[in-house]
Amino acid sequence: MKFNFLSKEKTAIVNHEKAKAFPLTAEYELYAAVVTTSLSASFYEKEDTRLERIKALIQKSNPVFVAKLAVYARNEMHMRSVPLVLIVELAKIYSGDSLISKMIVNVMQRADEITELLAYYQMANDRKGVKKLNRLSKQIQKGLAVSFNKFDEYQFAKYNRDGAVKLKDALFLVHPKAKDDSQQELFNKIVNDTLATPYTWETELSQLGRFKYSNEAEKQKAFTQKWEELIDSNKVGYMALMRNLRNILEANVSGFHVMKVCEYLSNEKAVLNSKQLPFRFLAAYREVKEMNFKYTTMVLDALEDAVMISARNIKGFDVNTSIVIACDVSGSMQKNISPKSKVMLYDIGLMLGMLMQNRCQNVVSGMFGDTWKIINMSKRNVLSNVNEYYRREGEVGYATNGYLVLEDLIKRKQITDKVMLFTDVQMWNNAYTKDSFANSWNRYKNIAPNAKLYLFDLAGYGQAPINIQKNDVYLIAGWSDKVFDVLHALEDNGSALNYINRIEL
Template sequence: MRFNFLKGKNVVTNYEGAKAYELTPEMELYSAVVTAGLSDSFYESGDERLKRIQSLMVSNDPKFVAKLAVYARTSMHMRSVPLVLAVELAKYCSGTDLVSKTVKGVVQRADEIMELLAYYQLSNGRTGTKKLNKLSKQVQKGLSGAFNSFDEYQFAKYNRDGEVKLRDALFLVHPKAKDDEQQNIFNKIASKSLEVPYTWETELSALGQTNFADEKEKAAAFKVKWEELIESEKLGYMALLRNLRNIIQADVDYVYMQKVCSRLSNAHAVARSKQFPFRFLAAYREVKELKSDFVAMVLSALENAVMASAQNIKGFDEATKVVVACDVSGSMQKPVSARSKVLLYDIGLMLAMLMQSKSKRVISGMFGDKWKIINMPNKGVLTNVGEFYRREGEVGYSTNGHLVIDDLYLRKIVMDKIMIFTDCQLWNSSGGGGSLARSWKDYKKIAPQAKLYLFDLAGYGNTPLRIEDNDVFLIAGWSDKVFDVLEAIEDGASAIRKIKEMELV
């Protein structure tokens, strides 16, 4: 996002007590939304993050909030937060069809109908037997449109026993079917007669309920089933990533593992999968610990998949000189969500190594108490992340990001792009007068064309620089869409402008 619209001083302090600068209301909400998993972060609990998003919403134009919700779902591939924005928007925006369009825009999967309703009853403090006996008309209208967006397979696939069930949602929303075929599907939902789809989950679940004579017979049955699922191509790309351990441990035959690796590394499949970059890292770590002669070929396939995803990175050419600097401070050692083993630190390393893979002239390193250059090859993204991870204790755990710029300035090294991957809680632990803002001002004297990119991986709502020129940018969020944002910056565009230009249908 181009960060040139801050006005006045806007000086605050960050969570470390260092000078920082507030974002505009739009940028602050955007940053909080696209970096939020509504789970605990280092400086805020999930409830505090949710409350901050709620308060930021009322400081913004409802149309912007609506478009941001749809953008977060369709462009950033987020799921929970867009549903939250849609529900919260309904509390203070009535009398128009803005909420219904938002609801329809953020519900991209059949199960999100039930998830939205579950959050609706939670957000509105509904208790008692009938928690959802009354629904906002605009939310109801949007969900009615959503009901007509899915076929029987999609409804059956996500017909689960959750807080809000599909049948209950149907009776609550009362959608009007778009045609006879859709009405027939609604009748099946009501009568609980949806045809159970053939999916890898249902197949494995049924097998798991079978009684076997012994463990040997059970292992043989699961091997056959995994081979059948691989051959049928019913495993989606994400399912394949998440089940690599199970497939390897099932000891499938070589020909099936070849099919798995071929699909993993297929550039078209990678592009269509829309996976967060760190998903590849999580799979890589799972597989690396296994004792199997398939491990090497699977790791190679994952490296190829990541390199294929890196092809989406634009805005670089061979002559571009790039610095990638990774924050390895204590606040970055925090999981991205409650169930994840992936840390904010991992995401920073992953994005940094993806950027490096596109650059021919690059300086890479990490900072904490000090800044240390660690030279790595352009290829082997996942291997490089592992090497950085192994060495993170070498620089300490403070957040002295200004040292990256100071080193370039003292050595008179002129670079085109300096990319810092951080939670933006930067400060000077030495107690001196150094700061990122001061260091950048000095560096611009020897590198007037240089640009600084701050990748905000946590979204706390402030940045260590007063951003009011065209040479400093903050990029919030960590999906593969950050690459599109980079391209937009090079073209002089703005993520905020993109959101505002969206059409809600």
């Protein structure tokens, strides 16, 4: 499918900083909004505003593209909530074939997503009363019935939670067909609430927390032993281990067990199978770095090793391709991605920028706000590089003067192949001179006609500071290192939408 990148509307628009901006088509705006949302308030948009915009854009978009976008968001961007929104909202306006059921089967990766989808369906359709989920969409019912066959007893038991919609409710509602006798027995266990209690770190620690201890030393010893037991069991998942590094160190486990944790964190197969978003490593790194424990350095090194392994599959550029990487550290980028997270858009931009720097040989990197400053860093320590940028963020101020990156190239008459900005794309000129981002790029193209500009949109507000797919300008959105796969797909003069549209349903 070929998409028309720019809206045909002639109406002038401005971004959130009141600077001239360029509209995107519904599909492109939906893509950017979806892959940059945690469905929580952003700097410029409230949570319900983003959700309402996504719902409106679904109605304006090609249904097949919406379905493929949901699969892309779940399987390549590793997002969980927003693909479920796409399924339910598309099902409201689309029926007639198996698109919705195929969409569901491709999206469902965890057993609790069955109940979460139904919970959102109930809320989105304003269902109240006793039979909140009656008259379920036939295609949703079909897709969920097939999805029940994807999970085993451990997976069902692990996510059999006491939520608004329970697994038992879902089973009665969608009537999945068991593929054999053993699966029918499993479905019966769900109905009778007899699923085996899974061995997880949550259940083990929860049981331990209910005991009464005579003193603090006894409690400390119990938690030390329990964490050592959990580590030895090899049943603590990769993400759970990263989230609990502080707890493990505070539990004062042995050096042998810390070493075992570090070996797992930096194990190539474990890293690649974990499918962690890059900023997860950064969050763990910062949490541990604040601690003054004897094994802190060992854990920090393991996290750096893990990031280097995760970056191996990123296609970089060789010494013959010159790159400029510019990270936006403006005030609007210093917004937490969700109320419960310490990670900011700022962090995601720095992390992605340093990952790309790590994979390129001929590269200049820096950050911009009121000014643009080149700060070249070693390729070897991605996480510590991000922290160094973070420490120095006040050095360039807090505006979004991205045009200064281009003006610096023009001033120095520096010919480069690729200019990459990691930003919320709310560009403006706080000096109020005639210079604008679009004008600066057009002037730069006069001296570097083969240069390409890549805007990595980390916020998805729905506009661009320059016409995309004109004059070698491209917009890529998302928080995962998978954005670099899209980057390389663009080498064939494609688009992010073409990349998504390649997905088979």
